[in-house]
Amino acid sequence: MLIEFIARHSLPRRGILADPDEILLTMGAQNALWLTAQVLLTRRHTAAIEFPCYHGLREILKNSQCNLISVAVDKDGLPPSEMPKNADVIFSTPSHQSPTNATMPLGRRKDLLSLAGEIDALIVEDDYEFEISFLGSPLPSLKSLDEDGRVVYVGSFSKSIFPGLRLGYLVGPEPFIREARALRTSVLRHPPGHIQRTAAYFLSLGHYDSLIRKMGQAFAQRRKVMEEALSLHGLSVEGSGKFGGSSIWMRAPEDVDTAELDLSLRKKSVLIEPGKSFFGSNGPGSFYRLAYSSIPAERIPAGIKMLAEELQVGFENRMATP
């Protein structure tokens, strides 16, 4: 039931046509990425990832012992011109680059696909929060532009329903899906059947569309309040996503360690996400991420004020230290 719904409703919204045997349900996008890495990569292969990128993906690829190359993203996401020619698999988040929220323009999507054709690489497209697109219609997915079966698509219900649900899916050529299914069966059999069925009913009875609409309205308001508060306190936004999303990528002054900032703010019940883990071991410590998906709008300004004060206190302390 759930696969049918994904094939008939979710994927067509992303311009993707897929048969049920080209779709595999997974335990969230994490599990989809893990299965993909196991099936596509050995230690003889090279994977290209975005820099910065989702830390869970870097962890998976490190464990797979493949050769790992990071390609720095810019304001339009992953630049095809910087792609190493020996990449076998390219991992990308074109809708909302994680964590910078950059959206890859259509032209670059086409360039990335033709580059992948030239160097004979596969692309894994992690489209983890395409539904959370409340500021405009999302651009066509890479998978929908793909004419020679190079793109494996990763979808997730974690951002749109809830993360603890652990439901995601893979879309790819049938032989790839068959192999991923055999591996999933050995690792965990299948995502719990009653969750699949409950989600299928929730989606097919229309509750999902209604939820997405309500979430979009709430997120748009929260985001507006957050942007106003950030602007009021003069905090630097590094990336905020043209189509929506659930977070804002922030940059603190260069000498701020946002892991420490997180610890001090945590005591005041203000939660930020330090950015270092997105860069791997030697990343800068001054980036951080602010999520607005789980906080009521009226609580946002006070939190941003405390964040700004904490940064100011830190600044004064550093100035006072000889």
Next chain:
Amino acid sequence: MLIEFIARHSLPRRGILADPDEILLTMGAQNALWLTAQVLLTRRHTAAIEFPCYHGLREILKNSQCNLISVAVDKDGLPPSEMPKNADVIFSTPSHQSPTNATMPLGRRKDLLSLAGEIDALIVEDDYEFEISFLGSPLPSLKSLDEDGRVVYVGSFSKSIFPGLRLGYLVGPEPFIREARALRTSVLRHPPGHIQRTAAYFLSLGHYDSLIRKMGQAFAQRRKVMEEALSLHGLSVEGSGKFGGSSIWMRAPEDVDTAELDLSLRKKSVLIEPGKSFFGSNGPGSFYRLAYSSIPAERIPAGIKMLAEELQVGFENRMATP
């Protein structure tokens, strides 16, 4: 909550005392066995498994590329005297050997543990259906007799609540659990939080104990009806489990292929499980398993009658063939 319940209620029933950081929740016993194999075995290690054994485990170990040795079980389960001295990890199902239902006597459990000490092997004890023990109190688990931390224990709610729930757990030394948890995080993060919480409430409010009692009564009756029907038609029982369980291990005449038998019976809505997959690639084709856990007692005699008739028809056909 669920880990607390397992530590305070489930494990003490098996004589096991464990701290929460010695317990890991998994996606069913399958996932627990898979994680264990990944953490404990490389291609340089030797695993000993029971012959016949649960096919899902053989699949996992084949994929892990370790050296794999099968040890034939007898009516008391895995015989320690036949254990190869180079075994690094021994996989066993002492409560109800899968699929023969043999229960390992206490003396042999102690022998197996002291042997593991001598050859410095670890034991993975799969106690997948200990709750389904309606004919007598189960013997102490290997883990409860283990004094030097050699036993990793696998528990499951698949047989007692329902298989689609996909909830199981691992119990082992804290460093082992830490490593298994890191791997689980990379592979799938965690079992869905709301399932964990629902199961924890179900268990802690007492519904679980009541369910187990009701299941025990129903299973005892179904088993009795099945045994009477088998005896009436003169079908050969190979192993039926002294303490209960959910199935009976059967032997057809040697020239019967139970995979074919399954196909013919399936058309009449009688479901049996052909035994071949429990033996690996070259096993005998004449064993099969009859489960009584999901069928009302009143439907059992008619099914066994059809099974006996099908075997008789097969016999006559073979006799008629020159």
